[in-house]
Amino acid sequence: MDTFVLLTITGLGLAAMYFLIASGLSLIYGLMGVLNFAHGAFLTVGAFATWSITEHLGWIGNETLRFIAAGAFGLLAGAVMAALVEFVLIRPLYRRPIEQVLVTVGLALAVGALVQGIWGPEVQPFPSPQWMRDTTTVLGANIPNDRFVEIAAALIVLVGLQAFLRRSRYGLIIRAGVENRAMVTALGIDVRRAFTLVFTIGGVAAALAGVLSSVYFGGVEPHRGTSLLIFAFIVVVIGGLGSIEGSAYAAAVVGLTQQYANYYASSGLGDLAVVLLLAIVLLIKPGGLARAVVAH
Amino acid sequence: MSVAREPRTLIEVSDLHVHLAGSHVLQGVAFSVPEGGVTALLGRNGVGKTTTLRAMLGLVDARGAVSLDGRELTRMPTHEIVQLGIGYVPEDRDVFAGLTVGENMKLAERNGSARYDLVYELFPELRERTDQRAGTLSGGQQQMVAIARALLNENRVLLIDEPTKGLAPLLVTEVARVLERAAEIATILLVEQNLGVVHRIARDAVVLDQGRVVHTGPARALLEDSEQVHRYLGVSGAAH
Secondary structure, three states: OHHHHHHHHHHHHHHHHHHHHHHHHHHHHHHHOOOOOOHHHHHHHHHHHHHHHHHHHOOOOOHHHHHHHHHHHHHHHHHHHHHHHHHHHHHHHOOOHHHHHHHHHHHHHHHHHHHHHHHOOOOEEOOOOHHHHOEEEEOOEEEEHHHHHHHHHHHHHHHHHHHHHHHOHHHHHHHHHHHOHHHHHOOOOOHHHHHHHHHHHHHHHHHHHHHHHHHHHOEEOOOHHHHHHHHHHHHHHHHOOOOHHHHHHHHHHHHHHHHHHHHHHOOOHHHHHHHHHHHHHHHHOOOOOHHHHOOO | OOOOOOOOEEEEEEEEEEEEOOEEEEEEEEEEEEOOOEEEEEOOOOOOHHHHHHHHOOOOOOEEEEEEOOEEOOOOOHHHHHHOOEEEEOOOOOOOOOOEHHHHHHHHOOOOOOOHHHHHHHOHHHHHOOOOEHHHOOHHHHHHHHHHHHHHOOOOEEEEEOOOOOOOHHHHHHHHHHHHHHOOOOEEEEEOOOHHHHHHHOOEEEEEEOOEEEEEEEHHHHHOOHHHHHHHHOOOOOOO
């Protein structure tokens, strides 16, 4: 029982990071039709910005406050990078999807190589607060506290994004734009502003995943963004493109499947199980889970 | 003694060319729309009527010139063209199915002076359905939302594409009545296959054939000439 609880909460912690990456990917694709292969680079930049600023924040005595301040800087770095990528690289290539894919793939490779060139390929230890590394006993299982932080962060982002999409003018524009971008412009709305906003939100969420994954895995490394991005893409496809709720459900399913398969079947089978899951969902519900589970 | 004045030209379209998927859809379309009333854009299926409206709005890449009150629109992005005071009711209504009726209207608001009174007077049913998802409405109700979105703002021009397509006869009459009312406050360029509706509300007609304008003139004179109707529109008999 305690192993099952540990696997479940750890799986949900992993799912939280998948969701944080996938929510931005899904909104960007849904609204703009852009497959953003550079999304993992936002994660990497967020993680390394947080990690590198931490050593300059020694004057903040409280380690939790230091972690929050460094994390805020990481999120800012992710936001700025995402907004710049949209404005400088994606916008000139609007209506040219092949070039968009090429430029985002190129950027992902370049950022990974740049970070590796500066800080090396090794995992650098990430200084998270002690209480996050401690464990809490739940139903007999000793759960590292960071898992709860990851799950809570993802839930806050989920609820916040839903409120933003449902209540704000820009949320309305984004929801409408996901359905029919041309008609939004035909109502006199400059949808490009929504593009920049969606990229920025996606950049912040991915950077948050970068910070939390550094805690989860105990360190930062240049290519984690790329490896997590693959699963985030799977989450987006399973969840249904453009659906935040779908991404949340799919992230949970993917994270848990990976954990259970790795433990109960054989270590390493988790990734294979996720790919099988993707194949099954695509066969049964080609549009993704969103249309089955929640009306978008 | 008063002299009847010719209405001044509000929209001028000249030498408009559009290529879509390798096909030369518009081949130098040129016509003008006088201010006020309804100008009908007519022609058989596939002659480029919808593409003309979309090109005027910058929704498809086009070569040529489109001007509104002397202002050149061709190089402007769609949202800026619309902000000059153009309302668009697309052929397939294009209401946002996942949004409620109220959200569809809210999205269309361009400033604080949205004319909800007018819209609800014309379509009282929409007031009762504010919280209903637009995707669950009937075709006729969706058409009401699409027209309401265009009437919500103080537009000078309404580009309306086949508003009676697929509607029951009673609704067709209803839509024609609304368009008549709308024509009192804006200039309408109307694509319409129902010649009865055109006969009832249009003052002028522009006829397209194979991507070119082949006839312009008063709508009634055209529709009451069965030989011309047959030649240009491929329909037997005239509308009365």
